[in-house]
Amino acid sequence: MDVNVSADETAFRDEVRAFFDDKLSPDMREASSLTSGVFAEMSIGRRWHQALYEQGWIAPSWPEEHGGTAWSPMQKYIYDSEAGASGAPRLFSMGLRMVGPVIMKFGTDEQKNFYLPRICSGEDTWCQGYSEPGSGSDLASLQTRAIVDGDHYVVNGTKIWTTGAQYADRMFCLVRTSTEGKKQEGISFILIDMDTPGITIEPIITMAGDHEVNQVFFDDVRVPIANRVGAENDGWTVAKYLLEFERGGAAYATTLAAALEKLHAIAEAERASGGRLIDQPAFAAKLAALEVKQRAAQATEHRIMSDIAQRGRPGPASSMMKLVGSETNQAISELAVEATQYYAAAYQPEARVPGNNIEPIGPASSVPVMPKYLNYRAATIYAGSSEVQRNIISKLVLGL
Ligand SMILES: Cc1cc2nc3c(=O)[nH]c(=O)nc-3n(C[C@H](O)[C@H](O)[C@H](O)COP(=O)(O)OP(=O)(O)OC[C@H]3O[C@@H](n4cnc5c(N)ncnc54)[C@H](O)[C@@H]3O)c2cc1C
Structure with a gap:
């Protein structure tokens, strides 16, 4: 490219x-x-x-x-x-970046005509029902059951870490429709209206103090069979296609550049050993090392863009971007904590509410530093952990 x-x-x-x-x-x-x-x-x-x-x-x-x-x-x-x-x-990109491309590839005309315009207009917000307690990296071991009853599935089980379930109108969900054969072969991909009776959403508050994720329980939830995307028991094919979009196609490099710019500004303002923090050789070396990683991420991203241009999908290289992007983001947030020192430790959730008139403890730039640091701990877990991405890269990119 x-x-x-x-x-x-x-x-x-x-x-x-x-x-x-x-x-x-x-x-x-x-x-x-x-x-x-x-x-x-x-x-x-x-x-x-x-x-x-x-x-x-x-x-x-x-x-x-x-x-x-x-x-x-x-x-x-x-x-x-x-x-x-x-x-x-x-x-909230689960509609636009995840289930939308899936419906385009595997959905019926009725599904395309109904769901896609509602995703674009914002009428429907989606959440992702993949993970379960005990089924994260080993997703194919999922247990949530869907049993046919007339022209409906009856769904029982639970999903966990469901981002934004409290706002979502719909969930795309992996369910077990067969226990025969290999575990990957008994999974189906269905679309669930979150207003359906029998769904309960329990919040999970993260260590950053945010309510982003939830556990969702299904108790005899009736889902029309017409809401299945792809063939019955072939949901694994659909699920894997979606994961490529979850992991790739985003411009990580500029997000990293923007975070580094903020870190730069903090380090210019902070004082250390009688001078500016940015002029301290040990700190400057750490910052430079992160800038090098950002440049490397940018180059990798260009290569992935080239793949998308030629093949229309990110492919396994999307795992490289997920890995480099999330780990570098974590490292930047860690250095930001180091740069803001004890001001990062001030617990001031009210100062993070948009439009607040709270006097921040320390410089205003330090307010989101610790919550971001804490929240980014999850970035190397969600959308496939770093270890899992490395497994994919070694097998499908490096051919090991
Ligand atoms: C903030 C957040 C938001 C999330 N949002 C969603 C969501 O919206 N929808 C959804 O479905 N899920 C969501 N998840 C779940 C996420 O996809 C899983 O947490 C993730 O896949 C890891 O699964 P697990 O938590 O069961 O950990 P496990 O799979 O039990 O992993 C535990 C540890 O073992 C390592 N490990 C596991 N298998 C291997 C292996 N084969 N080789 C080497 N190491 C391995 C992992 O890397 C990890 O360090 C979210 C998670 C978080 C933290």
Whole structure:
């Protein structure tokens, strides 16, 4: 892939930048910088979703017929990069980035016509029902049962770590429809309306103090068989396809660059040994090492973009980006804690509420540092742990 930017692409970048400058209101930017979670606060995220939808830019990687843009891979990359750099709120993307592409590939025409426009417009928010207690990395061992009763499945079991279940209208869910044969062969992929009787959602509060994840219980939940995507017992094929999109296709490198820029600003303002922290050789060396990793991530991302351009999907290389992106993000958040020192330890959740008028303890930039550090601990677990990504890379990328 040619990563030199042409005059047309520069004009496109300027157009995207101007849009972000115009539409990203100060409260959206503030909410974005204060959030420690993966996704923006829901009401802010919904407003940003609406702004992008009205502009026709909500689903750049979707085909035009389903509401996508007709952008080239380079334009999509420029757009993602600008979004990362602008501090735009991160949208709840389980519809747009996960189940949407799956419905396009495996769904019936009825499913496409019903679900895809609702994902684009923001009418439906989705959550992902894959993991269970005891079935995370070993996903194929999942136990949630779906038994046929007339033209419905009756679902019993539980899902855990379900991000955003408390907001979601629908869940895409892996269920066991057979106990015969290999465990991968008895799984189906179904779409569940979260209003269906028999569903209970219990919050799980993370150590960063956020309510992002939940445990969801199913007690005789009736789901129309027509809500199955793909063939019965062939959900593993569908599930694996989705995981590629979960792990790849995002512009990690610019997000890392934006985090490094913030860290740079903190280190310029902080004092150490009578001078600026940024001028301390030991600290500067750590910062430089992270900047090198960010550059390496950028180069890898360009290679993955090239794969997407040629094959239309991220492929196993998406695991490389997930691994490098999440581990570097963690390292940046760790160095930010080191840079802000004891101010990072101040517990001030009220100062993280957008629009608050609380006087921060220490510099305002230190307020989200510790919650971000704590929240990023999960980044090397969700969407497949680092160990699992390394297994995939060694097998499918390196051919070991
Ligand atoms: C914040 C957060 C949000 C999440 N959101 C969602 C969501 O929305 N929907 C959803 O379905 N799930 C979600 N998850 C679940 C996530 O996908 C799982 O936590 C993850 O797959 C790991 O599974 P586990 O927790 O069962 O850990 P385990 O699989 O039990 O892993 C425990 C440890 O063993 C290691 N390990 C396991 N297998 C291997 C192996 N084969 N080789 C080497 N090491 C191995 C792991 O790397 C890890 O260190 C979320 C998790 C978190 C933390």
